[in-house]
Amino acid sequence: MRASKAVASFDSATGMLRALSRFLAGRDVPALGQVPAAFELPLSGLLGGLNRLPVAVQERAYAASGWAEAIPQRRVGEVRSEALAAWVTGHYPRRRYPVIFIGSSNGALIHLAAALDAAWLPQTLLLPVRRRGVAPDDPVGDLAAVEGAGRALLAANPDLVLHHMHDPNQDRLMIAGMTYFRVKWRRLPEAYRRFIHDHLAPGGLVVGVDCTLRWPTTRIDDRYVFQFGALGDATPDEYRQGGPRVADLLARYGAPVRRWHPPAADGESPEAEWGLEPALLDDIRAFAGQHRIDLDLLRFDTPQRLSPAVADLYRSWYADRGLPTGRLLVESFLLLEPWWALRTGSVPYWTVFGTETFRAGLETYLNATDPYDEIRILLFNHGTDSIGLAGAQDWRRTAARARKIGVLTGVDGAVYPRDFAGFVRSHRELSQIRTRYPMPLPLNAASAAAALAARGGIGWHSAK
Amino acid sequence: MVCVHGAGVSSREFQPFLEVLGRRHDAWTVDLPGFGPSGGPRRPLGMRALADALAEWLTAVGLDQAVLLGGSFGCQVAVDAAVRHPHRIAGLVLVGPTVDPAARSFIRQLLRWMRNAPHERASMAPLNLADYRDAGARRVVGAFTESLRDRIEDKLPHVLLPTLVVRGAQDRLVPQGWAEEVTRLLPAGRLAVVEGSGHMVPYRQPHALAGLVTEFLADEFAAAGDEDEAGPQEQRSAR
Numbered sequence: 001m002r003a004s005k006a007v008a009s010f011d012s013a014t015g016m017l018r019a020l021s022r023f024l025a026g027r028d029v030p031a032l033g034q035v036p037a038a039f040e041l042p043l044s045g046l047l048g049g050l051n052r053l054p055v056a057v058q059e060r061a062y063a064a065s066g067w068a069e070a071i072p073q074r075r076v077g078e079v080r081s082e083a084l085a086a087w088v089t090g091h092y093p094r095r096r097y098p099v100i101f102i103g104s105s106n107g108a109l110i111h112l113a114a115a116l117d118a119a120w121l122p123q124t125l126l127l128p129v130r131r132r133g134v135a136p137d138d139p140v141g142d143l144a145a146v147e148g149a150g151r152a153l154l155a156a157n158p159d160l161v162l163h164h165m166h167d168p169n170q171d172r173l174m175i176a177g178m179t180y181f182r183v184k185w186r187r188l189p190e191a192y193r194r195f196i197h198d199h200l201a202p203g204g205l206v207v208g209v210d211c212t213l214r215w216p217t218t219r220i221d222d223r224y225v226f227q228f229g230a231l232g233d234a235t236p237d238e239y240r241q242g243g244p245r246v247a248d249l250l251a252r253y254g255a256p257v258r259r260w261h262p263p264a265a266d267g268e269s270p271e272a273e274w275g276l277e278p279a280l281l282d283d284i285r286a287f288a289g290q291h292r293i294d295l296d297l298l299r300f301d302t303p304q305r306l307s308p309a310v311a312d313l314y315r316s317w318y319a320d321r322g323l324p325t326g327r328l329l330v331e332s333f334l335l336l337e338p339w340w341a342l343r344t345g346s347v348p349y350w351t352v353f354g355t356e357t358f359r360a361g362l363e364t365y366l367n368a369t370d371p372y373d374e375i376r377i378l379l380f381n382h383g384t385d386s387i388g389l390a391g392a393q394d395w396r397r398t399a400a401r402a403r404k405i406g407v408l409t410g411v412d413g414a415v416y417p418r419d420f421a422g423f424v425r426s427h428r429e430l431s432q433i434r435t436r437y438p439m440p441l442p443l444n445a446a447s448a449a450a451a452l453a454a455r456g457g458i459g460w461h462s463a464k
Numbered sequence: 465m466v467c468v469h470g471a472g473v474s475s476r477e478f479q480p481f482l483e484v485l486g487r488r489h490d491a492w493t494v495d496l497p498g499f500g501p502s503g504g505p506r507r508p509l510g511m512r513a514l515a516d517a518l519a520e521w522l523t524a525v526g527l528d529q530a531v532l533l534g535g536s537f538g539c540q541v542a543v544d545a546a547v548r549h550p551h552r553i554a555g556l557v558l559v560g561p562t563v564d565p566a567a568r569s570f571i572r573q574l575l576r577w578m579r580n581a582p583h584e585r586a587s588m589a590p591l592n593l594a595d596y597r598d599a600g601a602r603r604v605v606g607a608f609t610e611s612l613r614d615r616i617e618d619k620l621p622h623v624l625l626p627t628l629v630v631r632g633a634q635d636r637l638v639p640q641g642w643a644e645e646v647t648r649l650l651p652a653g654r655l656a657v658v659e660g661s662g663h664m665v666p667y668r669q670p671h672a673l674a675g676l677v678t679e680f681l682a683d684e685f686a687a688a689g690d691e692d693e694a695g696p697q698e699q700r701s702a703r
Contacts, residue, residue, distance in 0.1 A: 374644075404647050405655045407640075413659070432641035434566075435648065 001078040003087035006071055010174075011126035012273060013105045015334025020110045020120055021091035028339040028431070031424045040424055047421035051412060058418045059173055062383040067177035070128035076181070077152035081160050084125055085189035092119050096201040099445050101298070102192065102284060103209030104276045107336055107350030108306035109298075112452075114338035115317065117442035119199065120209075121192050123280055124163075124273065127153075127181040128174075136168040136175050137255045139228050139262040146179045147220065154223050159187040161223045161279075163272035167230045168260065169239070169249060170353070173383045182272040186223075186279035188287050200293065205445055208284050208463060210276045210299040216240070216265035227272045228262035231303070233355040233388020240265065245387045252385065274303045274352075285463060296449065297463040303352050308365040309455045311349040313448060315369075318345060323437055326373035326403075329430075330362060333380035335423070340430045345437045346376070354379050354417065355388040359398060366401055375402035376409040376430070381422045392416040465557075465677065466527065467493040467666070468518065470536035471611045472604035473595040474500025477535060477588070481666035484674040489681065492530075494521060496541065498603045500595060508606025511614045515544035522552050529554040531681065535666055536560050536637070537611045547619045555684055556627040557677055560635055560663045564642040565617055573612070573637070580636035583662025620649035626684040627653045630676060632661030632668065654680075 007014055018033035030037040050061060071079075099118035101109060113120045129149055134141040143164065150162050165180040174180075185192075196206060216236050217225040229239030238246050242259025250258050270277050281297070288295035300306055311328070318325045329346035331337065332354055341348045349365060351358040366372070377399050379392065392413030399406035410426025412419045419425075453460040465485065467478040475493040485491045497517050498504030509517070518541060522530055531554050534542035539561035546553050567576060596604050627650045631643040640657075647653040656676050661668040 374648075404650075404653055405644050407644075407655070407657060429640065432639065434641050434645045 001071065001075055001080075001083075003080075003083040006079045006127050007084065007087065008069060008126040008128045010066065010069070010334070012107075012334050013122040013125050016105055016107060016110045016120070016336060017088060017091055017122060019336040019338055020113055021093070023114050023338040024117070024119065025093045026339075028343075028427070029337055030427050040428055044421050044424040044428065047424060050420040051415045051418070055418065058420070059383060061420075062418070063173045063176045066128065066174040067130060070130040070178035072130050073146060073149040076127070076129055076149040077156050079127060079153060079157070081157040081183070081185065082189055082191060084183070085185070085191035088121055088125075089191045089195040092195070092199070095199065097199055097204065098201045098442065099205045099207060100196055100200055101207045101209050102188075103280070104211035104274055104303075106209065106211065106274070106303050106306055107331055107333070107352075108310040108348070109209060110336055111314065111338055111341065111348040111350070112306070112310050112448065114342065115314065115443045116445050116448060118445075119195075121195065123276055124182055124184050126273075127183060128178045129181050130177060131179050132177070135255075136172045137250065137257055137260060139166045139168070139260060142166050142175070142179055143220075143226055143263060150181065150224055151221065153181065153183070154221070157183075159185055159189060161186050161225075161277050163217070163225055163227050163269065164220070165227045165230060165272040166262070167228075169234050170230065170232050170382060170384060170386045172253065172386075180272075184270070184277040184280070186277055186283070188280065188283045193287060196287075196293070197291070203294075205294045205296060206284065206288055207296045207298050208276075208281050210278070210281065210297060211271075211274050211301075211303055212299060213271040213275045213302050214268040215271040215275070217267060217269040218263040218265055219267060225269045226263060227269065228260070228265075231271055231274060232353055232386065233357050234386075238387070249385075249387055281463070288463075295463040297459070297461060298452070299459040301457055304358060304361050305457045306452075307350045307361070308368075309452050309458055311347050311365065312369070313443075313451050314341075314347045316451070317440070317443060318347070321440060324373075325370075328372040328375045328402075330375065330377040332378050333382070335378045335380050335426055337427065337430055340427075340433075342439055343436050344430070344433045345435070347372075353382070354390055354395070355386070356390045356394070357388060359390045359394060362398060366398070371401070371403055373403045374405040375399045376405075376407055377411070378409055378426045379411045379416055379422065381417045381419045383418055385417065389417065465489050465491045465533055465681075466522070466530045467491070467533045467535065468538035468542050469493070469496065469499065470538050471607035472499070472599055473592055474502075474598065476500065476591045476595060477664065478666050481670040481673060484670045485677060488674070488678055492527070494518065499599050501598065504603075508603045508610070511540065511544050511610050512548075514541050515548065518542075518545050519549040519552055528552065531555040531557065531685070533557040533559065533677065534561070536562050536663065537607060540611060540614050540616050543616055543619050543623060544614070546625055547622045550625065553625060555625045555680075556623065557630065557680065558627060558646065559630040559665050559673065560632065560638045561616060561629065561643070561646050562637060563611055563614070563616070564638060565615070566642065568612055570608070570612065576637045580634075580662050583632070583634040583636070584664055585668055588664060588667050617645070617649060620646060621651065623650055624652065626680075628676065628680040629653055629655045630665055630673065631655070631657050632663060632665045633657050633659050634661060635663045635665075637663045
C-alpha cells in the first residue's frame with residue numbers, strides 16, 4: 001500500500017511536515033499545502049458555500065471527508081514502516097541541512113526548524129482506518145472492531161508501536177466512520193538513516209525532540225496500547241469518570257449515554273500524538289555514536305511549552321536584524337505558515353488547539369512580554385464544540401490586546417468551529433499583509449539552544 | 465464629534481448614525497462647500513480648500529478640540545485638516561478610508577465599487593442620487609478626481625492624534641490589507657472591523673459604529689467625556 005494513501009492529510013504531523021518542507025523549498029502553504037495556489041480563490045468560494053448548510057449536514061460532510069481518507073481495515077496489514085519513512089524524507093528538498101530534528105510533533109518546533117534551516121523527521125504518523133457500526137461514544141466497541149487490524153499492522157512492522165487512539169470529545173466527527181491508529185517508530189528507520197547520512201551538513205547536528213507528555217493507556221499487546229481521550233481541555237479523569245462537562249457534551253450531541261465507559265487503564269504511555277516513545281532515542285544515540293555525529297536532546301514536558309520560548313527567540317532575532325518586533329502571529333494546530341511568518345516579520349506563537357487552556361497560555365505569554373502592535377490569530381476548525389472550546393469572541397478579545405491591529409485571520413466567527421473555508425482563507429488573508437521583509441539568513445543553532453535552555457521547563461543539552 | 469461625508473454625497477448619509485450617536489454625544493455633520501444644500505464656488509474645490517473650509521467652519525461655530533469622523537473620501541478631508549490644523553482637532557475616526565494606493569485608478573475603483581454594491585442597503589441609492597443632483601456632475605467628478613489624486617498614505621504618518629480606523633468586513637473598496645496599512649502608518653492608530661457591512665458602515669451599521677465611537681471617545685478622551693455627561697444632552701446637526 002502506498003504510504004501517501006495510508007497517512008492522514010489532516011493530521012498534525014503531516015501538516016507540520018508539509019509546512020516545513022515547503023518552507024525549506026522557499027514556498028508558503030496555500031490551502032494547507034494540498035492544492036496549488038491558483039485554486040485557492042474558487043476553493044474558498046466553494047467551501048464558503050458549505051458554511052451555509054445546516055449544522056447536521058456540515059458535520060456529516062466533515063465526517064465523510066475523514067472517512068474518504070481512511071484506509072480499509074483489510075489493507076492495514078499492507079502498510080510498511082519503511083515506505084512511511086521514505087514518504088516522510090521524500091518531502092524535503094535534496095540538499096544539506098545544518099540541523100536535523102527527529103521526534104515529537106510540535107508547531108513551535110517547526111518555526112525553530114525554519115529559523116535554523118533544519119529538517120524534522122517525525123516519530124509519529126496517523127493512519128486513519130475505516131470501520132463501521134461503532135458509535136463514537138463506544139470505546140470498547142471501537143477496540144473490539146479494529147484490534148485484529150492493529151495486530152496485523154504490528155506483525156508486518158516490528159519497528160512500530162501502535163497507539164490506538166479514541167477521543168469522542170475532540171474527534172467525535174472524525175471517529176464516526178474511522179479509527180485513529182497512531183504509529184511511532186521505536187527504531188530509526190532505514191530511510192531516516194539514509195536521509196541523515198546524505199543530507200546532514202558536515203559538522204551538522206542531530207537533535208532528538210522529546211516531549212515527555214504521558215497519558216493513561218490500556219495495554220493490548222507488547223507494542224500495542226489503547227489511549228482513550230487526548231490532550232485538550234478535558235482531563236484524563238473526566239474522560240474516564242465523566243462529570244458535568246462530559247454529560248453536557250454528550251447531551252448536546254444527542255448521545256444515549258452521559259459518560260463514557262472505556263477499557264480500564266493499566267498504566268501510562270507517551271501521549272499518542274505529541275509524546276515521544278523513548279526507545280527511539282536509544283537507537284538514534286547508537287547511530288550517532290557509530291557515525292560520529294553530534295547529537296543533542298531537546299526535552300520539554302508539554303507541547304505548548306516551546307511556544308513562548310520560540311516566540312521570544314524570533315522576537316530577539318528580529319530586533320538583532322533591526323526589524324520591528326511588534327507583530328504577532330498566533331497559529332492553531334496544523335495551520336502553520338513559517339514562510340509568511342518570516343516574510344511579514346511576524347513573531348510565531350503556536351497553540352495546540354483552540355480551547356480555553358491554550359488561550360490562557362497565550363494570555364500568560366502576553367502578560368509577560370512587551371505589548372504587540374498587531375496580533376493575528378488563526379483558528380483551526382475541527383468541526384466539534386468540544387469541552388472547553390473557546391469561541392471566536394473569546395479569541396477576538398485576546399486579539400484586541402494588540403495596540404493597533406488585533407484580528408482573527410481567515411476566521412468566520414459566525415460558523416467557527418465549522419468553517420470549511422477557514423483552511424483556505426487564513427492563507428489568503430495572511431498573504432494580503434502589505435509590510436514585508438527580506439528572508440533572513442538562518443539562525444545559529446548554538447545560540448538558539450542557549451536561548452531555549454535558559455527557560456524553565458525546557459532542556460537542550462548534548463545527548464552523549 | 466463632526467462627521468465629514470464622502471465624494472459627491474452629503475450629510476444625508478450620516479443621518480441614521482447621528483440619530484444613534486447624538487443621544488450620547490454632541491454630534492454634528494457638515495456639508496462641504498458645493499455639496500448637499502451647502503453653497504459653493506462654481507469650480508469644484510481641491511482637497512486643501514475643502515479641508516481649510518472645514519477648519520474655518522470649526523472656528524466659526526466655536527468648536528474646539530472636535531473629533532472628526534470621515535466616511536470614505538471624508539477621511540481624506542479629515543486627515544488633511546488634521547495634518548494642517550492639528551490645534552483645532554482632538555482625534556479622528558476614519559471609516560472606510562480611501563484610496564487604496566494598490567488600486568489608484570478610475571477603472572479599478574469602479575470595479576471595486578461594483579463588487580461592493582451588493583453589500584450596501586438599497587435604500588441608500590435614492591439618497592445618493594439626490595446628493596449627486598444637488599452637487600452637479602462637475603463637482604461629483606471633481607470630488608472623485610481629487611480623491612484619486614490625494615495621497616493619504618503620505619499624510620498618515622504626520623497625524624499624531626488618536627485615531628480609530630473602521631472597516632466594514634465586506635468592504636470591497638477598502639480591503640483588509642489597506643485598512644491595516646492605514647492603521648500601521650498612523651502613529652496612534654487602532655483598527656476595528658465591523659461585521660455585516662460593506663463600505664458605508666455609518667448607514668449600514670449605525671449602532672455598531674456608535675458603540676465603537678463611544679468606546680474610542682471614552683478610552684482616549686475620558687476627562688472630556690465626563691464633562692459631556694455633566695452637561696445637557698442635545699443633538700445638534702449643522703448644515
